[in-house]
Amino acid sequence: MKKLWLFCLLIASLTQAQDKPVKTQEIAVNELLNGTLYLPTAGTPKSLVILIAGSGPTDRDGNQTGMDNNSLKFLAEQLAAKGIAVFSYDKRFFAMALKGPIDERKLSFDDFIHDAETVVTYFNNQKHYRNIIIAGHSEGSLVGMVAAAHRTTAGFISLAGAGRPIDAVLADQIAERAPMLLPETKSILAQLKKGETVANFSPALNSLFRLSVQPYMISWIKYDPQSEIKKLKIPVLLINGTKDIQVSVSEAELLHKAKPDSQLKIITNMNHIFKDIKGDSNENQSSYSNPDLPVMPELIEAITVFVSKI
Template identity: 30%
Template sequence: MRNIHLSFSSGPANLAGTLVTDEQAGPGPAVLLLSGSGPIDRDSNSEQLSIGVMEQVAGHLALHGLASFRYDKRGVGESGGDFMSSGLHDNIDDAAAAIETLRARADVDPERIIVVGHSEGAVIATELAAADPGLAGVVLLAGTATLGADLLRWQAVQVSASQARPVRLLSRVLRRDVVRTQCKRLEQIEESTGDTARIHRVEMNVKWLREFMAHDPAPSLESIRVPVLALTGSKDIQVDPDDVRRIGQLVPADCSARIVDGLTHLLRTEAGPPSLRAYDEQAKRPVDAGLLATVTRWARQRATQASSETTS
């Protein structure tokens, strides 16, 4: 397998990424990899935290002969455009453009493209699958079936509960309620009108937040006609693990949906209670080997089945 620099245009931006491919004679399957929210590069890294999810997924796929493509978000890494003015719908458009770029390549079978999304990437993958029955399948890692605004409120409750006891006690003394504070922030975001706004002295991409809060993935999940693999960790405090069961109920196509015991939102296992405070340490460890094996095995099976369906 070799790494090729691949760029494509979407709207006003030219986006850059890495295509991992082999020297095969004919067109083969390819996996589009979509990372989580925020100013994230092709490897799922940001300035605040490097988690390397899609870099490791791409590496595992390559070990088993599967090509993949991952790219930097707008305004991140080698990609042009402006992250702070990019909304959820822009990110969906970018991913759709990436699929068309892959379909136009001679070394990619356009009917054997699989999408793997993590967190926001899973939201985007859901929309792609609903709109594009020509995909061979989608993998939703920490995907959601909940209205965005409700999910952000659920997150606030989980994060508050995961705080260390001294921090919780201090918050009570100072009369700071994390959940109430987050709800006030969400109200300010809903009332905003521009691309960015200063919320509690922090400049935020409120365009993306407004679009995410208004986004309900349920109708799209009900429209999917391609095979789905949905996996969420039991210790995820950013996405409700129970949503994976609802995904399984909503998707009318072949869908394998399950909760992975002990897995966090970063797709690492954690022995202790789930907490954002553990993310720095988790990020130093590799993505769970069992998860990587499951995703790769499913992608290989789907690529093989899609090939059979095409020739039959």
Template identity: 30%
Template sequence: MPEIDMTVTADDGTPLAGTLTLPAGPGPHPAVLLLHGSGPLDRDGNTPKLPVDLAHPVAGALAARGIATLRYDRRGTGATPGDWRTAGFTDNRRDAAAAVRALAARTDIREDGIGVVGHSEGALHAMALAARTDVRAVVLLAGFAGPGEDAFRRQGRSIVSSLPAPVRLLRRPLAGIGDRVLARVKRTRTDVARVAGAKVNARWMREMLVHDTRDDLAVIDAPVLAVTGDKDLQVDPEDLKEIARLVPGGAETHSVDGLTHVLRRDPGRPSLSGYRRLLREPVDAGLLDLVGEWLARHLTATTRV
């Protein structure tokens, strides 16, 4: 499973440092772009405090099926320069589009066999790429259907509901705090702002809150696989029904028993505090098989041009 360094040049000239994993054997190969969730994530989907470590298992599962995988360090992380807090939601989308173009330009990659796999925020950008570029297959891991503000509020309610009973009694006061935080973010006009005492990526938040994924889902012209765990605290698995309804050609959807937002299964009551424990376990093998087999059907069978 050869791995090579690959730098994607963003629209503004920023070099996005990444890794391309190639299958064994001669090319050109079909390939996917892997897009991670929110925050200062490196090419493997990790932050110092939350090592999701999604890239290696995905790349390995796909290489075994003859598919290459590209992932890159987000701005201000790993070997990519910049500050992740100043990058907007739309900047992240443009960077992803530049990565698709870079893949298509390679002689060892099939231009007619490029797909995208997105997790969490990455799933939102995967929807946008499918709606606006010539990708041939789309995998949405924990992607929502609707306005970002609705998803943000639902996430807050879900997380509070997962907390111990004494804390749940504070649901209304906590909701009021959340409303004030959102109102403060909406009033900001800078890339970075201090909200509730913390420095936040304000432009990213403003853009995410008004982004409605239904607009992209309604014009996707590619096969779609959408997977969300039934124990996901951050995305409503019921959104799978809306995704299937909106995508013009339909979508294959799976609500996976026990699967959480960090793509590990939890036999108990899911909670944010349980993420560190779950992340000591590998990414769910059944999920990797599902994604790998689905992409092999939709990318390796693509007619060469």
């Protein structure tokens, strides 16, 4: 009876291991950058993908307060299940918040570029992986693009990244949602592009151009994605979805035009957070707060094939 019990326990353990093809490890790169390393349970991966989250206080899983969708977590897990190591980290907001209120006047877009470079250097120094690939999502695409040019990397992946500077993107958004504010918006953006802050503007634009966030905007607006992507001498994969209501397919096409040797993958029905949307905008928006909706298999396949050929 004891032997039978041990045999059943062994079978259960093996079954459980097979059900979990991915293992995780918590890593603190420094006092500001904490993340999760996803590894396949079998084999030794030769490639590491570093995920860089999009705008705002986004964590390693791709979540913000009130918007749990686990987009980056699901992406990391499924890539690791395919034999690719993945590191996804919290943006510096989270470590800073533990020390007290964040003074956003002191935040700079260059801080996030430096963070990405720090993560790349950390793993390069470990010499565990033959290839390190950066994959940046949304705003993280531009962050990763610049970092990839400054550090030793084997490839770059843009996930729903803009193809134009942020001033052009914001002007288009205002033109669509509040056209009456467009002239004032363009005037403010022109001042910011000169490196000058703007004190007086309509209250309706306060959330976008409040004084405390203007230094960050000034540091961000100086980067042109089309200029930055031309600097990359490594394989590049550009991915966008047809149901992305934040970054249109045309943005990826602009990047592809700027770097013709890049690979362009447009995924039908994929939205900004990699989910399969077959319905209307309500379904699209509700997916941002659905932590159980998986990412699209076509995304995993595209990245897996790209990484395997590096």
